[in-house]
Amino acid sequence: MRITPGQTALAIVGLPAKAVAESRERVRNALHAVGLGMPYRHVTVNLAAADLPKEGSQFDLPIVLAMMVAMEAIAPDAVAGYAAIGELALDGSIRTVPGALPAAIGANAMGKGLICPAACGSEAAWAGEDVDILAAPHLLSLVNHFKGLQTLSRPKPNVDRDAAALPDLGDVKGQESAKRVLEVAAAGGAQSFDDRTAGCGEVHARGAAPLDPPLIVAGRNARGFHGAQPRG
Amino acid sequence: MVHSLAGELMGGKLASERPFRAPHHSASMAALVGGGTRPRPGEVSLAHLGVLFLDELPEFQPGVLDALRQPLEAGETVIARANHRIAYTSRIQLVGAMNPCKCGNGAPGTSCKRGPRCAADYQARISGPLLDRIDLQIEVPALSAADLVLPAPTEGSAEVRARVTRARELQRERFTALGARSMRTNADCSGRILEEIATPDPEGVALLRQAADALHLSARGFHRTLRVARTLADLDGAEMVARMHVAEALSYRGETLRQASRAA
Numbered sequence: 410m411r412i413t414p415g416q417t418a419l420a421i422v423g424l425p426a427k428a429v430a431e432s433r434e435r436v437r438n439a440l441h442a443v444g445l446g447m448p449y450r451h452v453t454v455n456l457a458a459a460d461l462p463k464e465g466s467q468f469d470l471p472i473v474l475a476m477m478v479a480m481e482a483i484a485p486d487a488v489a490g491y492a493a494i495g496e497l498a499l500d501g502s503i504r505t506v507p508g509a510l511p512a513a514i515g516a517n518a519m520g521k522g523l524i525c526p527a528a529c530g531s532e533a534a535w536a537g538e539d540v541d542i543l544a545a546p547h548l549l550s551l552v553n554h555f556k557g558l559q560t561l562s563r564p565k566p567n568v569d570r571d572a573a574a575l576p577d578l579g580d581v582k583g584q585e586s587a588k589r590v591l592e593v594a595a596a597g598g599a600q601s602f603d604d605r606t607a608g609c610g611e612v613h614a615r616g617a618a619p620l621d622p623p624l625i626v627a628g629r630n631a632r633g634f635h636g637a638q639p640r641g
Numbered sequence: 642m643v644h645s646l647a648g649e650l651m652g653g654k655l656a657s658e659r660p661f662r663a664p665h666h667s668a669s670m671a672a673l674v675g676g677g678t679r680p681r682p683g684e685v686s687l688a689h690l691g692v693l694f695l696d697e698l699p700e701f702q703p704g705v706l707d708a709l710r711q712p713l714e715a716g717e718t719v720i721a722r723a724n725h726r727i728a729y730t731s732r733i734q735l736v737g738a739m740n741p742c743k744c745g746n747g748a749p750g751t752s753c754k755r756g757p758r759c760a761a762d763y764q765a766r767i768s769g770p771l772l773d774r775i776d777l778q779i780e781v782p783a784l785s786a787a788d789l790v791l792p793a794p795t796e797g798s799a800e801v802r803a804r805v806t807r808a809r810e811l812q813r814e815r816f817t818a819l820g821a822r823s824m825r826t827n828a829d830c831s832g833r834i835l836e837e838i839a840t841p842d843p844e845g846v847a848l849l850r851q852a853a854d855a856l857h858l859s860a861r862g863f864h865r866t867l868r869v870a871r872t873l874a875d876l877d878g879a880e881m882v883a884r885m886h887v888a889e890a891l892s893y894r895g896e897t898l899r900q901a902s903r904a905a
Contacts, residue, residue, distance in 0.1 A: 462724070464679055577797045577798045578794075578796070578797055578798045578801055580793070581794070582784070582788050582789060582791050582793065582794065583784055583785075583788030583789075583791065584781060584784070584788075586779055586781065587779065587781045588801075590777045590779050590893065591801075592801050592804065592805060592876065593777060593869065593872055593873060593876065593893075594734060594736070594776075594777055595734075595801075595802075595805045596804070596805045596808035596809060596872050596875060596876050597776075597808075597826060597827045597828055597868065597869060597871075597872030597875075
């Protein structure tokens with residue numbers, strides 16, 4: 410991010426897709442919402458690496474933060490230890506984006522904390538106890554946090570406990586062979602089965618899901634921590 | 642993690658239940674295995690560690706179904722495009738359901754106007770290699786009125802779940818004892834360790850050899866039968882895989898089913 414003399418404009422380079430290019434308008438409006446105007450100079454935002462296509466709305470927040478640093482609205486060392494993702498609304502509030510958990514893990518691997526939307530905070534918090542996470546609902550609360558006027562507390566990892574009621578095998582009459590196969594499939598793990606039937610498939614299959622042991626017992630045994638981390 | 646990438650987590654909460662995904666049979670290749678110009682995980686990855694249920698299996702496009710072969714075998718889906726190369730984890734349990742024949746009349750006791758050709762054509766829409774990866778295949782007869790007037794079964798999911806959990810505990814302890822910590826269930830077990838833990842008693846071996854010849858079991862089919870037999874023994878709490886377990890495992894092989902229907 411550089412602010413240079415020249416024609417008043419905000420240019421984003423680094424192969425931005427449509428949603429990234431449109432962040433120009435969101436950034437401008439969000440700045441206005443927190444009482445800052447765009448500088449009357451030429452602003453260039455470079456998304457490195459320049460040859461890698463960028464997609465999605467999550468670049469709004471890092472762009473606006475870089476801009477505020479360049480405008481000396483916040484101190485450079487306040488944000489130096491953080492990576493940021495988030496989409497900006499025109500009124501400066503920070504909207505949710507996908508992928509907060511992998512972003513938090515990635516940021517931690519780089520030795521940084523993560524600034525993310527408030528709605529994604531409890532998701533990102535699963536990355537670990539020691540990961541520094543700032544989950545902000547609004548650009549203003551983030552600025553106030555950096556100025557020490559307000560403190561954003563660390564979000565807590567959260568689990569969705571109110572799952573929908575699942576069908577029960579007790580409701581299935583007869584069909585003993587099908588029930589037996591469901592049990593074997595659940596006990597052996599990822600074995601697959603094919604239920605050749607005339608008009609009685611679905612109930613059985615839905616019965617299969619509650620047979621597996623619950624995913625989360627405690628702590629890190631959550632979905633997403635099993636197996637390899639998806640790349641990309 | 643996969644759900645995080647797909648933006649499907651509501652309010653930043655992780656799910657505590659295993660996923661259950663049941664896409665409609667019009668699902669495209671990209672919808673099922675993932676992909677698209679902006680790559681996203683498909684149903685098979687969103688069902689990671691849960692159940693992917695494909696109702697009316699033969700109605701799916703054959704190419705789409707065969708795309709499930711890699712995820713079923715490797716537990717991950719590698720999506721390679723000119724601009725991207727992404728591997729999404731997808732260790733799933735595939736559950737399929739189908740009518741035996743397109744007209745829906747193929748159940749025992751009823752007859753189809755087109756005769757056995759109807760059922761044969763319909764079932765041939767699922768490729769052999771895919772069927773080979775399906776461990777447990779059964780024919781479920783239609784419910785009779787006699788079944789419907791029976792009192793409700795006393796055993797519910799909770800009891801079955803307790804047995805399943807016990808069998809899984811046994812497996813985990815066994816793999817830990819063997820030093821194979823990456824394996825959790827018989828399904829994850831590698832071929833070498835499988836032969837170590839699932840070799841049946843002499844009678845079972847004799848039956849297995851005989852069946853492998855008679856049914857022309859592929860190498861994969863052979864190992865998968867062993868795996869199922871090991872699970873059956875775990876459910877019984879048995880140390881050793883017995884002839885009975887091998888016999889039951891063989892009865893779930895599709896080859897047995899198809900030979901019976903050919904004979905009929």
